[in-house]
Amino acid sequence: MSPLLDITSLDVDFGGEAAVRDVNLTLDRGEVLGLVGESGSGKSVTALSVLGLLPRNATARGSIRLDGTELLGAGERALTRIRGDRAAMVFQDPLSAFTPVHRIGDQIAEAVRAHRDIGREQARTRAVELLDLVGIPEPALRAKAFPHEFSGGMRQRAMIAMAMAGEPDLILADEPTTALDVTIQAQILDVLRTAQRETGAAVLLVSHDLGVIAGTADRVAVMRDGRIVEQGTAAEVFHRPREPYTRQLLAAVPRIDAPREPRPPTGGTVLKVRGLTRTFPVLKGTVVKRRTGTVYAVDGVDLDVRRGETLALVGESGSGKSTTLFELLELAAPEGGTVELFGQRLGSLTPAEAKALRRRVQIVFQDPMASLDPRMPVGDIIAEPLRTQGADRAAVARRVPELLTQVGLDPAHADRFPHQFSGGQRQRVGIARALSVAPELLVLDEPVSALDVSVQAGVLDLLRRLKEELGLAYLFVSHDLSVVRNIADRVSVVYLGRTVEAGPVDEVFARPRHPYTQALLSAVPLPDPERERERQRSRILLAGDPPSPTRRYDGCRFRTRCPLYVQLTVDEQKRCAHDVPGFEQDGAACHFPRARTVL
Amino acid sequence: MTTATRPAPAAAPTGRSALVLRRFLRNGSALTGAVVLVLLFLLAFLGPYLTPWSYSHIDYGALRSAPGPDHWWGTNRIGQDVFAQTVRGLQKSLIIGLLVAVLATGLASLVGACAGYFGGWTDRLLMFCVDLLLVFPSFLVIAIVSPRLRSGGWFAFVALLTVFAWMITARVVRSMTLSLKEREFVRAARYMGVGPFRIIWRHVLPNVASFLVIDATIQVGGAVMSETALSYFGFGVQPPDVSLGTLIASGTGAAITYPWMFFFAAGLLVVFVLAVNLVGDGLRDALDPTAEGAAR
Numbered sequence: 001m002s003p004l005l006d007i008t009s010l011d012v013d014f015g016g017e018a019a020v021r022d023v024n025l026t027l028d029r030g031e032v033l034g035l036v037g038e039s040g041s042g043k044s045v046t047a048l049s050v051l052g053l054l055p056r057n058a059t060a061r062g063s064i065r066l067d068g069t070e071l072l073g074a075g076e077r078a079l080t081r082i083r084g085d086r087a088a089m090v091f092q093d094p095l096s097a098f099t100p101v102h103r104i105g106d107q108i109a110e111a112v113r114a115h116r117d118i119g120r121e122q123a124r125t126r127a128v129e130l131l132d133l134v135g136i137p138e139p140a141l142r143a144k145a146f147p148h149e150f151s152g153g154m155r156q157r158a159m160i161a162m163a164m165a166g167e168p169d170l171i172l173a174d175e176p177t178t179a180l181d182v183t184i185q186a187q188i189l190d191v192l193r194t195a196q197r198e199t200g201a202a203v204l205l206v207s208h209d210l211g212v213i214a215g216t217a218d219r220v221a222v223m224r225d226g227r228i229v230e231q232g233t234a235a236e237v238f239h240r241p242r243e244p245y246t247r248q249l250l251a252a253v254p255r256i257d258a259p260r261e262p263r264p265p266t267g268g269t270v271l272k273v274r275g276l277t278r279t280f281p282v283l284k285g286t287v288v289k290r291r292t293g294t295v296y297a298v299d300g301v302d303l304d305v306r307r308g309e310t311l312a313l314v315g316e317s318g319s320g321k322s323t324t325l326f327e328l329l330e331l332a333a334p335e336g337g338t339v340e341l342f343g344q345r346l347g348s349l350t351p352a353e354a355k356a357l358r359r360r361v362q363i364v365f366q367d368p369m370a371s372l373d374p375r376m377p378v379g380d381i382i383a384e385p386l387r388t389q390g391a392d393r394a395a396v397a398r399r400v401p402e403l404l405t406q407v408g409l410d411p412a413h414a415d416r417f418p419h420q421f422s423g424g425q426r427q428r429v430g431i432a433r434a435l436s437v438a439p440e441l442l443v444l445d446e447p448v449s450a451l452d453v454s455v456q457a458g459v460l461d462l463l464r465r466l467k468e469e470l471g472l473a474y475l476f477v478s479h480d481l482s483v484v485r486n487i488a489d490r491v492s493v494v495y496l497g498r499t500v501e502a503g504p505v506d507e508v509f510a511r512p513r514h515p516y517t518q519a520l521l522s523a524v525p526l527p528d529p530e531r532e533r534e535r536q537r538s539r540i541l542l543a544g545d546p547p548s549p550t551r552r553y554d555g556c557r558f559r560t561r562c563p564l565y566v567q568l569t570v571d572e573q574k575r576c577a578h579d580v581p582g583f584e585q586d587g588a589a590c591h592f593p594r595a596r597t598v599l
Numbered sequence: 600m601t602t603a604t605r606p607a608p609a610a611a612p613t614g615r616s617a618l619v620l621r622r623f624l625r626n627g628s629a630l631t632g633a634v635v636l637v638l639l640f641l642l643a644f645l646g647p648y649l650t651p652w653s654y655s656h657i658d659y660g661a662l663r664s665a666p667g668p669d670h671w672w673g674t675n676r677i678g679q680d681v682f683a684q685t686v687r688g689l690q691k692s693l694i695i696g697l698l699v700a701v702l703a704t705g706l707a708s709l710v711g712a713c714a715g716y717f718g719g720w721t722d723r724l725l726m727f728c729v730d731l732l733l734v735f736p737s738f739l740v741i742a743i744v745s746p747r748l749r750s751g752g753w754f755a756f757v758a759l760l761t762v763f764a765w766m767i768t769a770r771v772v773r774s775m776t777l778s779l780k781e782r783e784f785v786r787a788a789r790y791m792g793v794g795p796f797r798i799i800w801r802h803v804l805p806n807v808a809s810f811l812v813i814d815a816t817i818q819v820g821g822a823v824m825s826e827t828a829l830s831y832f833g834f835g836v837q838p839p840d841v842s843l844g845t846l847i848a849s850g851t852g853a854a855i856t857y858p859w860m861f862f863f864a865a866g867l868l869v870v871f872v873l874a875v876n877l878v879g880d881g882l883r884d885a886l887d888p889t890a891e892g893a894a895r
Contacts, residue, residue, distance in 0.1 A: 363787065365787060370782060371784050372784055373802050374784075375615075375806055375886065376615055379614070384791060388791050388793045388797075389792070417888035419889055433787075
């Protein structure tokens with residue numbers, strides 16, 4: 001039998017520059033092919049060229065056959081017939097893939113009607129069925145919602161429902177979970193597998209995440225610089241990679257189950273946070289602003305960082321991680337709770353004391369492009385904290401080349417501008433800037449999440465080395481538990497603005513006690529096909545999305561999604577509903593903590 | 600990426616101002632513009648010493664005479680030497696044009712950046728002033744005030760022109776600052792303990808520099824023109840004193856019949872504005888590291 005999708009010697013150029021070179025891929029019916037690579041490797045371009053969705057300045061050569069029909073060079077009308085009907089696409093950002101002014105249900109119904117000759121009512125019923133199939137609660141009601149009323153995860157589900165509407169033979173998923181949190185990612189991958197089972201479609205799954213690929217794909221193709229460097233079954237590629245690049249890539253992925261050496265004991269407390277709260281008003285009206293509600297962004301965060309130690313602050317988006325950091329760095333009195341930095345309590349500092357504290361605490365931001373002034377040469381950027389602390393010209397001139405060398409950059413590049421560096425190098429500049437005043441505590445806000453895995457590994461190595469050389473303490477904010485495992489000594493998990501569990505990394509990862517921590521850990525995909533598939537069967541899938549932070553919750557705020565809560569007796573449930581579980585240092589904020597191994 | 604092990608060179612890294620200067624000097628057309636500007640200044644301030652005629656002297660023996668060895672650029676209707684008048688006018692216009700542009704853009708960037716950066720009451724107060732000045736009939740105010748400022752000389756006039764020339768720029772700078780303020784590098788500077796005015800100076804203004812430079816170059820031409828308009832109505836530069844604007848205004852009628860009365864003044868104004876634009880473009884490219892064609 002001929003393959004469903006047959007791509008032979010595909011070349012794609014963008015205005016003369018090669019994006020894809022000599023790509024050969026085949027995909028059989030019902031098969032899932034994972035296309036993996038780092039940014040700029042041409043994986044998305046390959047997927048887009050199947051549906052003829054390349055931008056105008058792109059030229060494609062070669063052949064793409066879907067079930068024997070040549071797609072490359074086919075007319076717009078022929079392609080339109082194929083799109084949705086034979087092949088459907090799931091995009092990375094589902095918000096831009098839906099029309100904002102039409103209801104979700106209508107949009108899916110429209111897709112149904114485009115491919116099948118049925119009435120308006122029937123199409124609408126079918127849309128509700130599809131929404132139900134992808135696990136959207138109360139589908140009939142939600143079908144009447146507009147795209148902006150859906151959360152990211154819900155939108156991605158709806159997107160998959162829409163892709164299923166035409167009962168396609170081929171689903172192209174371009175980084176379908178990249179913008180989502182790990183627990184939501186686990187839900188969506190599950191839905192994607194359901195969709196594939198229901199429609200019997202073949203799936204081309206494009207992702208940079210080897211864990212996602214390992215758990216879903218039957219066969220894997222690895223791309224680099226527009227070429228496919230290795231192709232084979234998932235087991236072959238992950239366990240017996242032939243190409244050095246694949247081996248390198250696999251080695252660079254931080255693994256949540258990686259063994260780690262124990263760290264030496266640590267020194268005195270550097271940062272102590274107790275019961276930190278921060279709220280933002282929700283305002284309405286243009287001329288006269290009325291307060292119509294409150295966002296409880298941070299609502300009870302406890303942190304302890306000791307000298308020479310890395311504390312990872314872990315949570316999903318919207319859990320208040322970044323707000324916590326910014327509250328600390330303002331060095332102003334917190335809205336609620338206490339913050340002690342180097343034994344000094346925030347809120348009672350004189351300007352001179354605050355300035356001295358600023359030297360001891362520095363920050364590295366997530367997006368290295370946004371956090372470096374595009375109009376400043378790198379030398380000046382690095383020198384800025386020094387100058388602020390009143391260093392003289394000679395000291396600055398001596399220190400800047402030193403710092404550049406320390407973070408592995410060429411000191412001769414000090415007069416270059418940020419845009420002349422790559423992503424990883426820019427993050428090194430950000431680190432050099434933070435180090436310039438010899439701080440004792442470095443706050444890292446998702447420092448590697450914008451970087452490709454191989455670059456990420458380099459930056460993590462640098463951070464580890466610097467910590468040992470300079471005896472730094474890190475407050476490391478991340479949503480990526482594998483990275484946390486890799487670099488942190490202790491971990492603190494926040495859910496909806498509140499600390500739910502904290503402790504040494506080995507302890508928490510091996511025996512998580514809070515059900516949320518368990519779910520988080522279990523949702524992290526492993527780049528290992530067999531173990532990942534086995535884990536999928538026992539995976540703790542959280543229902544729904546995190547609830548809105550605009551209201552305050554009585555009792556335990558996790559109980560609406562808690563897998564443990566539903567197993568409790570009525571009396572026990574009452575306790576969860578009324579008492580806020582207390583949090584002690586190195587404990588879990590749960591009334592019924594049960595350690596459970598999930599890794 | 601590996602750690603460089605070779606010893607760090609002792610040379611200090613080049614700072615931003617040095618880099619900008621270097622990039623500016625490498626830009627051929629910008630350099631041309633700067634040289635032309637310098638030549639114009641030389642002409643304006645050394646010109647009066649080159650000719651025996653003064654700008655107000657009337658040579659009754661040569662009315663409307665064409666350029667010649669006696670009067671290099673000819674004479675006007677009443678026998679004044681056009682060369683002497685033009686260089687005198689150039690003096691006035693160069694100073695008024697450049698000063699008004701620099702002062703107005705400076706004021707606009709200061710007010711706009713402060714309003715945007717500090718927000719709250721500072722913003723409301725400053726924007727109130729801006730709106731107030733915008734609704735004031737500027738021409739009327741200048742007309743009323745300028746006779747009293749005559750003793751203050753040309754600088755008072757410059758100040759007056761400036762006061763009514765900066766508001767729209769300030770509003771634009773404010774809105775640009777509002778979006779810059781949320782950028783991470785500004786936040787980073789704040790967490791490093793950099794003071795607010797230093798942040799405005801080092802981070803906000805360089806990032807709106809492209810707009811400011813273009814705005815200033817347009818202001819130069821605008822200032823010369825509004826000075827002309829005011830002079831025409833009897834405010835500002837008054838006879839027997841002249842500016843390029845008044846010369847052009849009085850020479851317009853004679854542009855076809857006695858071209859020298861018009862074209863020398865008009866030509867110098869065009870050259871002046873063109874040079875300023877070249878310098879402005881060069882400055883913008885020098886300040887913008889991503890600009891095409893302006894390699895390091």
